[in-house]
Amino acid sequence: MSSLWEYANPRKFMATSAFLLPWTAGIAALCLVTGLVWGFFFTPDDFRQGSTVKIIYVHVPAAIMAVNAWFMMLVTSIIWVIRRHHVSVLAAKAAAPVGVVFTVIALATGALWGQPMWGTWWEWDPRLTSFLILFLFYLGYMALWEAIENPDSAADLTSVLCLVGSVFAVISRYALLFWNQGLHQGATLSLDAEQNISNVYWYPLVITLAGFGFLFIALVLYRTRTEIRARRLKALIAQERMA
Amino acid sequence: MIGLLKRDLTLAIRAGGGFGLSLAFFLIFTTLVPFGVGPQTQILAEIAPGILWLGALLACLLSLDRIFQLDWEDGTLDLVATSPVPLEGLAAMKALAHWITTGLPLVAAAPVLGLLLNLPGAAYPWLVASLALGTPALSAIGTFGAALTVGIKRGGLLLSLLVLPLYMPTLIFGALCVSRATEGQDAATPLVLVAGITAGSLALLPFAAAAALRVNLR
Numbered sequence: 001m002s003s004l005w006e007y008a009n010p011r012k013f014m015a016t017s018a019f020l021l022p023w024t025a026g027i028a029a030l031c032l033v034t035g036l037v038w039g040f041f042f043t044p045d046d047f048r049q050g051s052t053v054k055i056i057y058v059h060v061p062a063a064i065m066a067v068n069a070w071f072m073m074l075v076t077s078i079i080w081v082i083r084r085h086h087v088s089v090l091a092a093k094a095a096a097p098v099g100v101v102f103t104v105i106a107l108a109t110g111a112l113w114g115q116p117m118w119g120t121w122w123e124w125d126p127r128l129t130s131f132l133i134l135f136l137f138y139l140g141y142m143a144l145w146e147a148i149e150n151p152d153s154a155a156d157l158t159s160v161l162c163l164v165g166s167v168f169a170v171i172s173r174y175a176l177l178f179w180n181q182g183l184h185q186g187a188t189l190s191l192d193a194e195q196n197i198s199n200v201y202w203y204p205l206v207i208t209l210a211g212f213g214f215l216f217i218a219l220v221l222y223r224t225r226t227e228i229r230a231r232r233l234k235a236l237i238a239q240e241r242m243a
Numbered sequence: 244m245i246g247l248l249k250r251d252l253t254l255a256i257r258a259g260g261g262f263g264l265s266l267a268f269f270l271i272f273t274t275l276v277p278f279g280v281g282p283q284t285q286i287l288a289e290i291a292p293g294i295l296w297l298g299a300l301l302a303c304l305l306s307l308d309r310i311f312q313l314d315w316e317d318g319t320l321d322l323v324a325t326s327p328v329p330l331e332g333l334a335a336m337k338a339l340a341h342w343i344t345t346g347l348p349l350v351a352a353a354p355v356l357g358l359l360l361n362l363p364g365a366a367y368p369w370l371v372a373s374l375a376l377g378t379p380a381l382s383a384i385g386t387f388g389a390a391l392t393v394g395i396k397r398g399g400l401l402l403s404l405l406v407l408p409l410y411m412p413t414l415i416f417g418a419l420c421v422s423r424a425t426e427g428q429d430a431a432t433p434l435v436l437v438a439g440i441t442a443g444s445l446a447l448l449p450f451a452a453a454a455a456l457r458v459n460l461r
Contacts, residue, residue: 133408133411136404136407136408137408139404140401140404140405140408143401143404143405144391144392144401144405147392147395147398147401148394148395153394153458153459153461156454156455156458157391157455157458157459160391160451160454160455160458161391161405163451164387164409164448164451165408165409167447168408168409168411168412171412171440172408172411172412172415175411175412175415175416175436176415178415178416178419178433178436179415179419
């Protein structure tokens, strides 16, 4: 088995991702269609929440992937800082807009869910607020990428921002818990519990979770490929000018 | 490194505006609040802790882009980078100079402005203590943000976008400390947490700021 670091070579990465992309996208589409159709049309209404319970199939996976996207950016940024692999930092750059969209989806579906259930669109609850802060971190990260012209400097500075931002994101999380005890329920899903929620809702939820995961991978692969192509194009144009 | 600190302080005093501007901003900000929410002393007393902390935070924020900008433009930063002084030390001294010229006057002025907002008497020691312990963190975080954006023209707005989310925990604990004191609750726990954030920021962020400066000076 070859080493993971081989994929630092853009050519190798392009070849492998070209092979993986249709598969991940296909699995994502399959899981999302199955999970969402099953969840939306073939599960019973909750006896207290009615049909609004079905928002869970979008809300929970989007929220989980929004946090995981930042975590992935953190790992790839660290790899860039230590080993200077361009593909790694381009993957972080590619993941940021995907993560921000997942964050917005989680916030929006949360508001739609909160209105009928809690009677309010927004509540300054630790979980809600920490997602809003996560959203701001994504915006700052993306804005810094846009603002710096030299790609290597941009990569370095955004990586440093990602590292420092992660630490402060964690501190904010606990600060918010201290600040206000909110409406949002605690963690419901865990891997070691016998049964998390009723099986009727659980199976489609697992499928949509997988779907959102694969969707994230597919989008990041796709966007990273675009970034690599953009880099190549820039290099070619620069070569042309020199000649 | 002491020389660097002295130079920054001298520049701030002689070039003018170092001490005065952010203090004036703090004063104007607090004066504007009653016009926005009305002069009822009851309401003002209730929101005073948050307003005072917000004012101090914004006053800090407005003076951040000056930390490295002038040195960057006239080449001082390059000279310091080639000198034996480590960039980490430079970042720490810049943060300290920023705190002395901005944070310290804010701490001193806060009780007077608290009077304007009808802050209850029991909260004054906690207000001063929380600001004194919290503003160094604001300076350290701000120095990191300024180091990130020093190479960017008109980076002021971007700087705010980057720095404000990082200010969140300090603001939460600082304002909470004062508002708990106004209600007669335990204010020591948030104060200790503010001090913890400050200690962590002072220990770690000069290194991050120096890393950012190295990239920008490359």
